[in-house]
Amino acid sequence: MRSSAAKAGIAAAAAPAASPCNTRRLLFDVVVISAGSLGGFAAFVPYANEHASRSAREGERSLSTMLNWFLYKRFPRLHIRWQPSHGGCGKLVSFISGAQSMSSRTLNLDDTLYDYLLTHSLREHPAQTALRAATAKHARGGMQISPEQGQFMALLIRLMGARNTIEIGVFTGYSSLAVALALPDDGRILACDISDEYTSIARPYWEAAGVAHKIDLQLAPALATLDARLAAGAAGQYDFAFIDADKTGYDAYYERCLQLLRPGGLIAIDNVLWDGSVAAVAEDNDTAALQDLNRKLHRDERIDLSMLPVGDGLTLARKR
Numbered sequence: 001m002r003s004s005a006a007k008a009g010i011a012a013a014a015a016p017a018a019s020p021c022n023t024r025r026l027l028f029d030v031v032v033i034s035a036g037s038l039g040g041f042a043a044f045v046p047y048a049n050e051h052a053s054r055s056a057r058e059g060e061r062s063l064s065t066m067l068n069w070f071l072y073k074r075f076p077r078l079h080i081r082w083q084p085s086h087g088g089c090g091k092l093v094s095f096i097s098g099a100q101s102m103s104s105r106t107l108n109l110d111d112t113l114y115d116y117l118l119t120h121s122l123r124e125h126p127a128q129t130a131l132r133a134a135t136a137k138h139a140r141g142g143m144q145i146s147p148e149q150g151q152f153m154a155l156l157i158r159l160m161g162a163r164n165t166i167e168i169g170v171f172t173g174y175s176s177l178a179v180a181l182a183l184p185d186d187g188r189i190l191a192c193d194i195s196d197e198y199t200s201i202a203r204p205y206w207e208a209a210g211v212a213h214k215i216d217l218q219l220a221p222a223l224a225t226l227d228a229r230l231a232a233g234a235a236g237q238y239d240f241a242f243i244d245a246d247k248t249g250y251d252a253y254y255e256r257c258l259q260l261l262r263p264g265g266l267i268a269i270d271n272v273l274w275d276g277s278v279a280a281v282a283e284d285n286d287t288a289a290l291q292d293l294n295r296k297l298h299r300d301e302r303i304d305l306s307m308l309p310v311g312d313g314l315t316l317a318r319k320r
């Protein structure tokens, strides 16, 4: 939700209540403006001198009008105003909505910013990097989760102290590898997939990373594997589940995982934004299935919920 100051378009730059994050951004903006505007200021000096000789007040008003026009043209997203002060040199008075709204909703990442994010945060095991490179050459390589999502899931595993986990949809094994690396040595992944062709790519990388012993790959329809675990009395024995397979199966996987997880366990569900198509009228069964599941989870009292714009959309559902 936006602050009332932002709604009213009132100065935010000087607001003492700005969060540390906003303050850093505002400082950055000031530096950028100061540097970027030097040339512009130089151009205004003769103009200001000329006008000062007529009437100080009129000169200041004209100068500030032109300066504000210049600032608006040069930094349209920042909404900065220059306020003249009689006898002084004036000051920057308003950072209207631009800087505020940037932290009140998630950024869209362009390529430059995404590169920055990876460069400044990604920590991959060499086997992960190699597997990602190999998967990128695969015809279906787009099915792999993003590396920052893998790292985020690994962090969740460590935060939870997870030991027993489930993965539904292995493909070439990148998400399994990320989770397996974060598990303790006696941790396990019940890894479900139907494709020997895809998953056989994974094994050498799991072995290279020294985590193959943690991954119990079951080549069968995931629902059969999960039902077999439930029939064997494994309800409540798992800490974490990652759902990333056929979308029309998601609801059944979610229900099975809810049974298999302990209270406090976490289900991560991939592709919940489905490249943005969930926000439009569904034109296929996959989109409709994801829309139905998103709607269901929103009001599901059995879980605590967070839907994140990570990768293609990641829902976290904590079993209550």
Ligand SMILES: C[S@@+](CC[C@H](N)C(=O)[O-])C[C@H]1O[C@@H](n2cnc3c(N)ncnc32)[C@H](O)[C@@H]1O
Binding pocket: 143, 144, 145, 168, 169, 170, 171, 172, 173, 174, 175, 176, 192, 193, 194, 195, 198, 220, 221, 222, 223, 244, 245, 246, 249
């Ligand atoms: C999106 S990919 C998984 C990507 C993987 N999590 C990664 O990050 O690399 C989906 C996988 O689900 C598998 N799959 C599809 N239908 C399945 C089913 N009924 N049971 C188990 N796996 C299935 C496919 O073979 C495919 O490998």
